[in-house]
Amino acid sequence: MNTAVQPLDVTAIRRDFPLLSRVLNGKPVIYLDSAVSGQMPLPVIERMTKYEREEHTNVHRGVSTLSQEATDHFEAAREKVRSFIGAGSIKEIIWTRGTTEAINLVAQTFGRMTVKAGDEILLSGMEHHANIVPWQMLAEEKGASIKVIPMTDAGELIPEALDELITNRTKLLGVVHVSNVLGTVNSVKEIIAKAHAKGVPVLVDGAQAVPHLKVDVKDLDADFYVFSGHKLSGPTGIGVLYGKLAHLEAMPPWHGGGSMIRSVTWEKTTYLGAPGKFEAGTPPIAAAIGLGTAIDYLTALGFDRIAAYEHELLAYATECLARIPGLRILGTAREKASVISFVVEGIHPHDLGSLLDGEGVVVRAGHHCAQPVMARFNVPATTRASFAYFNTRQEVDVLVSAILKAIELFK
Amino acid sequence: MSDPRELYQQVILEHNRKPRNFGKLEGCTHHAEGHNPLCGDQLELTLVIEDGLVKDIKFQGTGCAIDVSSASLMTGAVKGKSVAEAEAMAEQFRGMVRGELEPGTQTPLLGKLTLFSGVKDLPSRVKCAVLPWATLHAALKGEEEASTE
Numbered sequence: 138m139n140t141a142v143q144p145l146d147v148t149a150i151r152r153d154f155p156l157l158s159r160v161l162n163g164k165p166v167i168y169l170d171s172a173v174s175g176q177m178p179l180p181v182i183e184r185m186t187k188y189e190r191e192e193h194t195n196v197h198r199g200v201s202t203l204s205q206e207a208t209d210h211f212e213a214a215r216e217k218v219r220s221f222i223g224a225g226s227i228k229e230i231i232w233t234r235g236t237t238e239a240i241n242l243v244a245q246t247f248g249r250m251t252v253k254a255g256d257e258i259l260l261s262g263m264e265h266h267a268n269i270v271p272w273q274m275l276a277e278e279k280g281a282s283i284k285v286i287p288m289t290d291a292g293e294l295i296p297e298a299l300d301e302l303i304t305n306r307t308k309l310l311g312v313v314h315v316s317n318v319l320g321t322v323n324s325v326k327e328i329i330a331k332a333h334a335k336g337v338p339v340l341v342d343g344a345q346a347v348p349h350l351k352v353d354v355k356d357l358d359a360d361f362y363v364f365s366g367h368k369l370s371g372p373t374g375i376g377v378l379y380g381k382l383a384h385l386e387a388m389p390p391w392h393g394g395g396s397m398i399r400s401v402t403w404e405k406t407t408y409l410g411a412p413g414k415f416e417a418g419t420p421p422i423a424a425a426i427g428l429g430t431a432i433d434y435l436t437a438l439g440f441d442r443i444a445a446y447e448h449e450l451l452a453y454a455t456e457c458l459a460r461i462p463g464l465r466i467l468g469t470a471r472e473k474a475s476v477i478s479f480v481v482e483g484i485h486p487h488d489l490g491s492l493l494d495g496e497g498v499v500v501r502a503g504h505h506c507a508q509p510v511m512a513r514f515n516v517p518a519t520t521r522a523s524f525a526y527f528n529t530r531q532e533v534d535v536l537v538s539a540i541l542k543a544i545e546l547f548k
Numbered sequence: 549m550s551d552p553r554e555l556y557q558q559v560i561l562e563h564n565r566k567p568r569n570f571g572k573l574e575g576c577t578h579h580a581e582g583h584n585p586l587c588g589d590q591l592e593l594t595l596v597i598e599d600g601l602v603k604d605i606k607f608q609g610t611g612c613a614i615d616v617s618s619a620s621l622m623t624g625a626v627k628g629k630s631v632a633e634a635e636a637m638a639e640q641f642r643g644m645v646r647g648e649l650e651p652g653t654q655t656p657l658l659g660k661l662t663l664f665s666g667v668k669d670l671p672s673r674v675k676c677a678v679l680p681w682a683t684l685h686a687a688l689k690g691e692e693e694a695s696t697e
Contacts, residue, residue, distance in 0.1 A: 162551065163551075483565075484613075485611065485612035485613060486612075487587055487612040487614075487673070487676065488556070488612045488613045488614070491552040491555075491670060491672070491673060492552055492553065492556070494552065495551050495552040495553060502587075503586070503587055503588070504587070504588050508588070511588070517588050517589075517610050517611075518587060518588055546553060546556055546561070547556075547561060547564075547613075
């Protein structure tokens with residue numbers, strides 16, 4: 138930890154999250170489920186409310202002052218995203234409904250354009266269903282196949298495997314930056330370099346990475362980088378597709394409709410350039426503006442401080458959980474974000490999830506939309522605790538005692 | 549019920565630890581597989597039905613304690629019953645855990661299965677308790693698969 142970094146004032150931060158003062162089932166809420174959805178701080182909620190109360194209209198339409206104002210706020214949010222991930226141009230930032238839609242957009246445009254019968258799409262073994270299913274659908278349509286990058290028992294990808302896995306039929310590599318189940322921070326820069334050396338473009342699923350680490354798409358040299366607003370202390374219904382401009386310009390549009398055209402006649406329609414080409418219809422304006430405010434909020438806290446605090450919390454939680462008899466942590470990579478999946482001998486994750494819920498502790502129990510990861514570790518499901526910058530050591534202690542109570546009950 | 553611990557009574561925990569009628573019947577007359585896609589629970593039921601009676605029944609699969617104990621108690625409860633009685637029990641059980649029964653409704657067929665009545669206060673777990681019964685219903689109807697989708 139960098140000692141020059143001033144620690145976060147977590148007590149003050151917690152006041153920005155009204156949900157954290159709720160009492161559920163007679164117990165104070167302990168929210169350890171930020172990997173499912175991050176909580177929105179008050180400035181984000183208030184900014185969205187202000188838009189809906191005082192500024193609501195449509196964007197990119199008409200000459201009214203209101204419409205221009207909304208457009209300015211909406212485009213300012215796009216610029217915040219650009220700066221946040223280090224993209225070169227706002228033309229490279231496309232609003233989507235979320236990570237899933239962003240991946241489907243790439244699969245249905247770039248993928249359809251480049252993948253032919255007999256080609257291969259290479260995916261890591263720790264992908265979320267969002268970065269599997271759209272490619273399977275495309276592969277089925279085109280007569281292409283999916284290949285998988287293996288991982289170790291610790292939950293680390295084996296980059297050396299790429300040397301054999303990337304062939305002259307490989308048309309795209311998809312990799313998750315941070316695993317939503319294992320917490321592994323993948324060395325995507327190295328993977329991208331290996332792929333590029335063989336001319337293969339790379340899509341990075343950054344949904345679980347952007348809340349925890351400073352991302353620089355130029356430094357990574359990612360062809361596509363996608364994430365969701367709601368994991369980033371922002372609202373649901375908004376997400377981001379970053380794409381290199383050269384790709385975006387070569388790609389056909391996806392959805393057709395208003396806002397994405399240059400001109401329409403019965404004979405022929407011409408399209409806008411990026412990003413407009415990919416943004417048919419009215420976008421979620423308040424959500425985009427809210428995401429911009431969330432980025433402001435996190436930037437003000439400082440990613441170095443957030444990362445330092447979360448790492449310390451992760452280390453503490455890992456140590457406490459590892460001491461519980463019969464508890465096994467899945468995902469012990471050297472580089473991890475603050476996500477811990479575990480199984481407890483003799484207690485199914487859903488039972489544990491219900492019992493923790495009874496103690497006010499909110500965790501995720503299930504397959505985490507990553508059934509191939511469950512299969513890889515030979516478990517039907519796991520319980521997952523994920524930590525954000527507003528969580529505390531005391532909350533970890535409550536989690537641990539709630540697990541111990543459940544073990545006692547099931548003994 | 550505000551405390552899920554009330555649901556995890558000793559009978560349920562004990563059936564989870566030592567499920568009854570666990571396994572697969574060779575030479576079964578009826579068979580179905582049940583899936584709960586939300587949580588990945590899987591269940592396979594095999595039955596021998598003769599002269600309209602459930603002569604024997606076994607289950608196997610993986611699931612949570614609610615699912616496993618529900619299957620264990622169900623197999624014990626329907627063994628020896630007529631197909632019509634088993635179906636009636638399935639209907640009462642589903643009504644009970646979904647909270648769809650009129651207040652004061654008696655469930656004489658269910659006996660100790662009323663242990664599961666608390667599930668209705670844990671909506672996310674209703675499907676776990678129902679899966680074995682939905683699978684039984686499918687098997688009796690001659691369908692191969694049941695899902696609590």
